[in-house]
Amino acid sequence: MSQQTTIRKLAELVNTPVEKLLEQLAEAGMSFSGPDQVVTSIEKVKLLGFLKRSHGKSESAAEEVVAPGKIVLNRSRKQEITVGGNAKSGRGPSTIDVVVRKKVTLNKPGAAGDPDAEMAEIHRKLAESRQRNEAEQIALAAKDRQRAEELAETKRVADAAAERARLAAAEAAVQDDAGKPKPGHHGSPKPAPARADDKTAANKGKTAHRGSHAMVAGVEDDDNTARFAGQLHLSASDRARRSSSANNRGKPKQRQRSLDQSRTGTGFQKPVAPMVREIAIGDAITVSDLAQKLALKGGDVVKQLFKMGVMATITQTIDHDTAVLVTEELGHKAVHADAGDAESELLAHVEAVQGDQTQRPPVVTIMGHVDHGKTSLLDYIRTTKVASGEAGGITQHIGAYHVQTPKGTISFLDTPGHAAFTQMRQRGAKLTDIVILVVAADDGVMPQTIEAIKHAKAAKVPLIIAINKIDKSDADPSRVKNDLLAHDVVAEEFGGDTQMVELSAKTGLGVDDLLDAISLQAEVLDLKAVFEGRASGVVIESALDKGRGPVATVLVQQGTLSKGDYLVCGIQYGRVRALFDETGSQVAQAGPSIPVQVLGLSGVPESGDDFVVVADERLAKDVAQQRDVKRRETRLVAAAGNRMEDIMAQMGEGATQQTLNLVVKADVHGSMQALREALTGLSNEQIRINVIGSGVGGITESDAQLAATSKATVIGFNVRADASARRVIEGNGVDLRYFSIIYDVIDQVKQVASNVLGKEIREEIIGIAQVRDVFRSSKFGAVAGCMVVEGVVKRSKPIRVLRDSVVVFEGELESLRRFKENVDEVRVNTECGIGVKAYNDVKPGDQIECFERIEVQRTL
Template sequence: MSDVTIKQLAKVLGTPVDKLLAQLGEAGMKFSDPDQVISSTEKVKLLGFLRRTHGKKEEAPVEAASSPRQITLKRRTVSEITVVPGQRGASAKTVNVEVRQKRTYVKRSTVEEAQQVDPEREEALRKLGESQLKREAEDRARAEADRRRQEEDAKMRAAEEARRAAAEEEARRRAEEETKTESPASPAEPAAAAPREAAVERPRPERAPGSGAPADAPHRHKPKHGSHRMRDDGGSDDSGPRYFGNELHLSREGAARRTGRKRPKTRQVEQSRSGPAHAFSRPTAPVVREISVGESITVADFAAKLAVKGADVVKALFKMGVMVTINQAIDHDTAVLVAEELGHKVVAAEDTSAETTLLAQQAGDEGEKQTRPPVVTIMGHVDHGKTSLLDYIRRTKVAAGEAGGITQHIGAYHVDTPKGVITFLDTPGHAAFSSMRARGAQSTDIVVLVVAADDGVMPQTVEAIQHARAAKVPLIVAMNKMDKTDANPDTVKQGLVQHEVVPEEWGGDVQFVPVSAKTGMGVDALLDAISVQAEVMDLTAVPDGRASGAVIESSLDKGRGPVATVLVQQGLLKRGDFVVCGVEYGRVRALFDETGRQVESAGPSIPVQVLGLSGVPEAGDDFVVVADERLAKDVAQQRQHKRRESRLVKQAGNRMEDIMAQMGEGTGQLSLNLVVKADVQGSAEALRESLTAITTDKIRVNVIASGVGGITESDATLAAASKAVIIGFNVRADASARRIIEANGLDLRYFSIIYDVIDQVKQVATGMLGKEVREEIIGVAQVREVFRSSKFGAVAGCMVIEGTVKRHKPIRVLRDNTVIFQGELESLRRFKENVEEVRNGTECGIGVKQYNDVKPGDQIECFERIEVQRTL
């Protein structure tokens, strides 16, 4: 409700002005002039006073109660379109098109009230509580079992002590009786002793042949020889273990049955008193074990949990058609099937790892959400002007620095526009960078689809539309190159309508904005469209607390180490925070914005470069700030372990059908091994996917290794061992790697444009004959000093250290063995004279055309493209 004067309010209410002034005064508000302005808050206060005066219950504020919860806008437009007939000679027809639109906007608060609490968070908290309760119950059950076991052990020990005491008492009593029996009779009682001796005399064994004692010798205790007691009943002493033919599993009864000897009755009685004999007994029923298995497990660990031989598990897997060894891993589903085959049961292992702790911390980090800048991704076909349009907005020259004039990296920038801060993500348009475009669409709020008005809808345009729909983000179409004479926006609209992208003037919901990146026409309208769309979406985020987001791009810098370009989506990322980024972790040592300036922190929707990680993360990984370094390290190690197990499971997924198919092919399929090194992670990923896709049934392209950074000695050694071709994409080999490459005669090729790599690998793989274009380095000059010239700008004072630098050849500027610029020489001078070439060991002055950022220590590489006839 807008502010009005007291006179206008009295007219609307139908109340005299004096009465309304009196009521305002009674409500505690001082108004004396009818032309004074009364605000919405004061009107609400007056309404509450009047309700209380009339004895009514005070209701919700007028502003909240009477303000509309939704607004419906109706629009009717009439336009004309020209329909070109399909028959020749027929004239074009003009058709009037009337469009009626009805659009309803609902307040964000209404939508939020209707929405329930995030079910995923509730489910995570519920599972966490269940796991805690289950763990506490297991702890209580384990403690109760330990207590019962201790009580049983104490009872058994007491019973054993009682039995031992009884046995000792019986033995002592018998010994006393035997002593009384064997003692000689006194002379005073010869007649009485004889009958008693005869009464207690027991049968004695016959003398064995060869023994030195007579058969009727009196019974005596056998003497001890050394530490062993002599055999008195055909066996060893009861106090030590018995060995019957080296078979330890036999009990005394089993040994007696084998030897045919009968044990004395007294020993049997003692054994029955002391309890059953401890001997092995075969189980009467199969033992069913219940084990817990995570997402994957190695065959050796799985066999150990089942208490079976590893060969039995491998045999069961072989019967199921899975060829694995005992050291390879299998997934959870395969483990369940194998366990059921062997008669056991598998349950899912509870996730009590550091990931659970991390999720619990994230669930506890909540705060008040505030409006954040929108994240806009520029997408479209190659060479349709995406980077040029962004370049006009940023007032810089980015497209001039890209090799071949095409973007090969994801660029992230935040721009201060008159409409507010907007973050832009520039994605490549080449077909090989499909994964980059997918990541850009998933990390964005709005997608701006750039279509050239003179070219129309192309394959990568359709792919960008599919990525935007998959990510469920709104679309804005920027029809670029409207300054050209052959620009036809109707062709663009008709082409996009076929893919269900309908403009607003044709009854759709997609905004079409004609722009020109060259002249700047329509750029303000495009920014207005982005701002309006962002206001409708009501983008919010928590501006403080622990930060989280996604990795846009990553690379390995020679001086700074691993560098990751991240987009902060929640919280505040500060220098000194501990972060987990995929399988890498570390402490943030420094933060840089897109211009290279160091910043202390970054909020939501702001892209920054992060230094201090333990390694180069994968592009597209999520990052999150954790409490301490220990938790970060634990989470990173567990993720690394899971990724390694998943990779082993993929490698172990060789089924018998695949092996039979390979055996049927014989030796007809050739293999081309490649080692790919690139300057950033996204380019390496795009190269690996594009080159692997060239594989056919006759030729297999195998990328045995890929990574970021310069070509090292280990890369050259791997290529020599596997007879692979080394591909350097905007990177160079160091001195040790070059020595190995020259010694082994390896094929090393440098590229700076991705479709050159794909074309050459296709030519080699398919065996097509023709001319091959190669880049041969003819000279390298090292920059010693930089001078400023009013005519040429920055002039590099150089020393030619390799080959010859020629004037009319293309050049590249290298910094730390990484290409930072590619262009041509503007001038080549020796003292004050222009020269055509400068040889090795000679000083010269070099002016690089359209590039003034040359620094001492850089290398200027002069090369030429030569055509070589391919031979068999």
């Protein structure tokens, strides 16, 4: 071999991978950078010596190796290994083929000392050794497998023989019992005693036979040994079991009686009276679940319900009272199911929070008839302009504020005065400490005034009468006081206990006297609360904000609500992500009697729901889910369970009564609730108003699909439909109507329900402008730089400002310009500058909606 041999060539010659050869060279103390590097003869000899040392050979052996050249021969030899069979099983001997492959290298004489040849010889011997080991392992595995098969066959034959012997012994025992009298009975011969020489003779022989039993030599010849002859391979437990079984064969009746007693203890006893079960029933339960608890078929429970006059299916939900009646009719006892573990844990959680009570601010609710000056009075106290931003100049949802006055902190709740907002006023009366009833001096006592008095008396809340608008020329406070006497509201000057303050919300006259009256009443009530610990309270109002998610306005009644608290609110739960006061400023916490907006709930809670702060999210989630299930069951009970007389009445009215389906969406939960109740209350014998869907937030595609499927009219109260919903509405011809004043909604639906012809006032949107940027002008204030994206914007028409599809302001245009010129209108895809009158909070991304009101003659 030449001196220019590389590592790659050397690896091919010795039949070794290049990587392994590099490792061996490195272990021998020689470092090479790559497989193409040249290996010298000295390095080869050094590697050979290292390999011999690693295999336990001496250095002198290198001198005896002669490999000037080589001839490689590959040989293979096939060998057969015969394994003997099993004569009992009838299996013959088996043959296993073993192939041994050899690789022989022959060295030519006269070439001694070649390192390559010596290393090749070493690798050859190692390969032969590995092949021999593999062949031996294959032969050993074959022998082990054959041995395992022989053992399995032997065990199978032994088991079969034992089973045959057991069957023969059983048959012989049955024949003996049937043909011979038992020993010890009258008239039966006694067995002769066994002789000693007989036993000796039996023991001397190898085996003896009794019938079909094979007797083993060296074992005493008695009944027990005979019974187990040929079965000595059994374990002690198996022999004992079979012995007891054989002893009981002669007494079948006694054996059957012992088996019955072992299974039931005292044996089966037939019931002599009907079984009465105690059934736990919650507020609602399905018919199938009730049948399962009663251990009856569902059809039997349905049949009993029909007998009681209730039409229900097996999957239908029935209320607690109906389920109790059915259970008692079927002969069982009904008990009320206890509350769930989650509610019990929550109750214990709340009761564990205790502390010292200190003085808290009073919560004051302002009530009264429409346009009697409730919000204006609150505006003067707060020194803000809230009433000017209300649609139609009326409040349409509860407003919550806390005000720092010279008399201390006071929390105010401003309730709507329209008749549709009865539930809002009732909720406000329950949350409050003091009710201020605003009555206009020029208008007197009105229907909503009387209703507010009833709510205050039902809630047992002290009443303060604020006689407003005394600055008007036709004001008559004395007439108001006299009219209130008819409703058991007596002024202090007449000997009663009701404070009455004359004031003017416009000029501020008498407002300080009203604050003094509130402070005096709060001092008399001695209002206290626990400030330390977990907070609890009630939801005043809720809404769905597109950018912030579910938003709930809550009033804290106990404890301190902080950012990061876990709370459960009705069927919703979550962690407080942020708290905002009535001005929109973020606060860190809120104490008792302070209203705040909460962000972070899983959904929009209902107005009037209680909220409680808990320790962890798990408890909050469990309680919310349990309440959701309970509320859903209650709703199913209300929608189902019709009695037969109700269905007959519906069938009688079905020929003449029409149905008007509505889908109502509003900006806040209170307005939606008020609209739904007001509209369903308009039903009469000719037409039934059916609100099939309602919710908070903008009109979505699912709302439009529901309306298209049920042929319903969609009503948007201070909300708008998004692009996907508009496509569905336009494609299916759904009637979509937008409103911002509750009067218009009720009046239009009332006209249709009453079947009265007349002119209908509709609002038609003629153009929409997108706000791109806002500029400040010394003359006009905030000027919105806009692009008209739909229709045309006209200067003489009213507008609304939309933010995330929700109306935030309604008013009129103050200016409309193209560059520096005033114009009357701006068409689509044209830029313009819009100045909104009395509104400076326009932001980029808002939409300015231009509309006009038109009169349309109603037709059938």
